Amino acid sequence: MKWFYIRWGGVLIIxxxxxxxxxxxxxxxxxxxxxxxxxHDQPTQxxxxxxxxxxxxxxxxxxxxxxxxxxxxxxxxxxVRYLGEASENLRDLKTLVMxxxxxxxxxxxxxxxxxxxxxxxxxxxxxxxxxxxxxxxLFNMERKVALLYILIKEEKVYQPExxxxxx
Amino acid sequence: MHxxxxxxxxxxxxxxxELRSRENISSMFFFAxxxxxxxxxxxSLDPKTSxxxxxxxxxxxxxxxxxxxxxxxxxxxxxxxxxxxxxIVPAPKGAIYLGKFVGNALFMLIVEIILFPMFILFFNLDVxxxxxxxxxxxxxxxxxxxxxxxxxxxxxxxxxxREVMFPILLLPLxxxxxxxxxxxxxxxxxxxxxPLYLDWIKLxxxxxxxxxxxxxxxxxxxxxY
Amino acid sequence: xxxxRLIAKLQRYEGxxxxxxxxxxxVGLYMGLVTxxxxxxQGEVVRIMYIHVPAAQSAMFAYTVLFxxxxxxxxxxxxxxxxVSHAAAxxxxxxxxxxxxxxxxxxxxxxxxxxxxxxxxxxxxIMLLILVGYLMLRTFLEDKEKEATYAAILxxxxxxxxxxxxxxxxxxxxxxxxxxxSTRGVAIARDMLxxxxxxxxxxxxxxxxxxxxxxxxxxxxxxLEAKRGRMLSKVHx
Numbered sequence: 326m327k328w329f330y331i332r333w334g335g336v337l338i339i340x341x342x343x344x345x346x347x348x349x350x351x352x353x354x355x356x357x358x359x360x361x362x363x364x365h366d367q368p369t370q371x372x373x374x375x376x377x378x379x380x381x382x383x384x385x386x387x388x389x390x391x392x393x394x395x396x397x398x399x400x401x402x403x404x405v406r407y408l409g410e411a412s413e414n415l416r417d418l419k420t421l422v423m424x425x426x427x428x429x430x431x432x433x434x435x436x437x438x439x440x441x442x443x444x445x446x447x448x449x450x451x452x453x454x455x456x457x458x459x460x461x462x463l464f465n466m467e468r469k470v471a472l473l474y475i476l477i478k479e480e481k482v483y484q485p486e487x488x489x490x491x492x
Numbered sequence: 493m494h495x496x497x498x499x500x501x502x503x504x505x506x507x508x509x510e511l512r513s514r515e516n517i518s519s520m521f522f523f524a525x526x527x528x529x530x531x532x533x534x535x536s537l538d539p540k541t542s543x544x545x546x547x548x549x550x551x552x553x554x555x556x557x558x559x560x561x562x563x564x565x566x567x568x569x570x571x572x573x574x575x576x577x578x579x580i581v582p583a584p585k586g587a588i589y590l591g592k593f594v595g596n597a598l599f600m601l602i603v604e605i606i607l608f609p610m611f612i613l614f615f616n617l618d619v620x621x622x623x624x625x626x627x628x629x630x631x632x633x634x635x636x637x638x639x640x641x642x643x644x645x646x647x648x649x650x651x652x653x654r655e656v657m658f659p660i661l662l663l664p665l666x667x668x669x670x671x672x673x674x675x676x677x678x679x680x681x682x683x684x685x686x687p688l689y690l691d692w693i694k695l696x697x698x699x700x701x702x703x704x705x706x707x708x709x710x711x712x713x714x715x716x717y
Numbered sequence: 718x719x720x721x722r723l724i725a726k727l728q729r730y731e732g733x734x735x736x737x738x739x740x741x742x743x744v745g746l747y748m749g750l751v752t753x754x755x756x757x758x759q760g761e762v763v764r765i766m767y768i769h770v771p772a773a774q775s776a777m778f779a780y781t782v783l784f785x786x787x788x789x790x791x792x793x794x795x796x797x798x799x800x801v802s803h804a805a806a807x808x809x810x811x812x813x814x815x816x817x818x819x820x821x822x823x824x825x826x827x828x829x830x831x832x833x834x835x836x837x838x839x840x841x842x843i844m845l846l847i848l849v850g851y852l853m854l855r856t857f858l859e860d861k862e863k864e865a866t867y868a869a870i871l872x873x874x875x876x877x878x879x880x881x882x883x884x885x886x887x888x889x890x891x892x893x894x895x896x897x898x899s900t901r902g903v904a905i906a907r908d909m910l911x912x913x914x915x916x917x918x919x920x921x922x923x924x925x926x927x928x929x930x931x932x933x934x935x936x937x938x939x940x941l942e943a944k945r946g947r948m949l950s951k952v953h954x
Contacts, residue, residue: 343743350751448750451765451822455772455815459923462811466930473937483946643874647867651857660853661871664846665878668885675889695885706877710870713791 361401502591562641741919771920779809787869804931
């Protein structure tokens, strides 16, 4: 029984480490900030900005060249210069995430990539709802097997109180 | 004993005991009547909606009636310790199944044929010239229901929670019968041309054939234990 | 008793199945959640696919194992095979539930509804009902041999019925409301296919591992009952 709990403790620790790594990665790479936070914090590293493309603000500088537009959210608006390859997601009134760097001298957000609005709530729910019960289900079954082994070892073989021929 | 003789005698025995006691058919009949009344109260049917809902109501009533009748199909045999005698019948065990099945299907059909004029009366259905088609649907769906129902009745008759388990096992598997019967009946009632709902009748017949064969084969294992 | 010897032999490598399943699922999860690209139309929500599809496949595989085990039991009366079928039914319920719940969560953001009368959904729900009925039937029967036989019969009849149910519901759906929601699988890109494949294999292995553990559990339960003298039927020793 001791080894059973040690094994499952190991599994639990691995799961916890993976969970912590996942949460860290979420905050580093996936979570997006709003334009007002961008203007307020003025970060130097690559960030993801979530906002809505202002209607009629898209200006294309030549075929396949950079695209300039206004991205707004939380009551603030930033000018964005998109240098990446042309994307169909870049439309008026579309909510999307721009990945890039803030240029503090020109006050323009220089984006290299677009991605859709992250919708992680449903994904997280689905994975938690399926993986957690799976672990509990497996744990219960294995625990029962281990307990049954012990019970069977300790149980004496059933003997009728009297031999049949004496009855 | 000859195979068909076994079928005939078992079906005849069931019919005879039913003719003498009349408890099965009368309980099925009154149950269906109550179901119809409850439905007409709870939907407050006017002629327009009744045409939409009618096929569903008919088949819910018939389905539950069938469950009442089919569930009791092997009860008398257990009470009178006849299951052991079934085991030693010198004929394929499937013959016993077929005999029981014929008896059950006949009960259900009799109840349905008595009830159907009441549906016509209560809900002002205008279907008199389509009766042969309706009868065909009734027969096809009833064969399917009693093919599965006889098998599950034998499965559940010896367990404690018989009344609960029988519908729980039967109804999910009977979904194609209900869909097919309701759709075909709706087609007939709304006066569609035959090709529109012929496929549903075909589905019912295929279902009947498959489950007659499967039940015939597995029934042997039920009686062995 | 060919099958019980095979099962005993496989049981010795039980731990390897578990480890392999765990590794494959971990790699598959990493690739599916991190390195694969989001879907063009559905965005990040498509990542639910990496758990929904394998769970559904495992559920169907569980029912197939249940069907095969039931046929084999009726033929050879091998009590270990009956334990395998019993275990497969329990695990099948679990995977069916996971598939239904994750499918429901996936349907909400993509189709804006928790539930739709889609043939596949209904077939899965009915499969769940049949499996629950199967386990209920087993709990209500006292005699072990009778329990195994009756349950096997129910499993066989249900397995034959499932394609008919799927077919009739599909037909019924297309007649009534034209499918407003396309339920075809999304066009799967290459970097989605590899994690999906890994997760599928991982789930199959996980199912095999669970099946072994659960079979062991049921077998030991019967053994304990027999040792206590409550069950003197020689077959289930």
